[in-house]
Amino acid sequence: MVRTELEEASDHLRQAAEGAEGETRDKLGEQAHRFADAATREHGPDHGWLDRHTHVVRELGEELDGEAKEHVETAVDRINTYREGVSGV
Template sequence: MPREELQTASDTLRQAAEHVDEETQKRLHEQSEQLATLAVRDADPDHGRLDRHMNALYELAGDLDGEAEELVRDARNSVKEYRKTVPGV
């Protein structure tokens, strides 16, 4: 069963990539691909992995403005919402 919040985050990052330069597109696509993989793999991602993605998205959003920044923040919030459902820490 796909993890909807992680897939949503991945999709949102793809949208954000339409509004940025090529280098930033690569960074966003990398995060998007990793989140898409986490959304469908058998094992649940752990808090540490999710935290690393959240930190990367925080940094990316800080380098952006306008719609791209808003979309990256939305993606980060989707990861945050999923992380609330992960048992542990």
């Protein structure tokens, strides 16, 4: 099952990474990979996983500006949209 919102979040994080430099670029690329993987796993991520990784993404977004920052904000929005449908908490 593909979780469209997480796939879209991954795409936006990848685009944000293209506009970043150094360690921030690497970390955004890593988060993009994690969300792409989560989008296609048999069982989707739980609230705890989503919370941890959303926090990391938000912190990385604070280091950016312009279009890269907008991509991070859109990624967080897509993650939150997905999270609304996750049971629990």
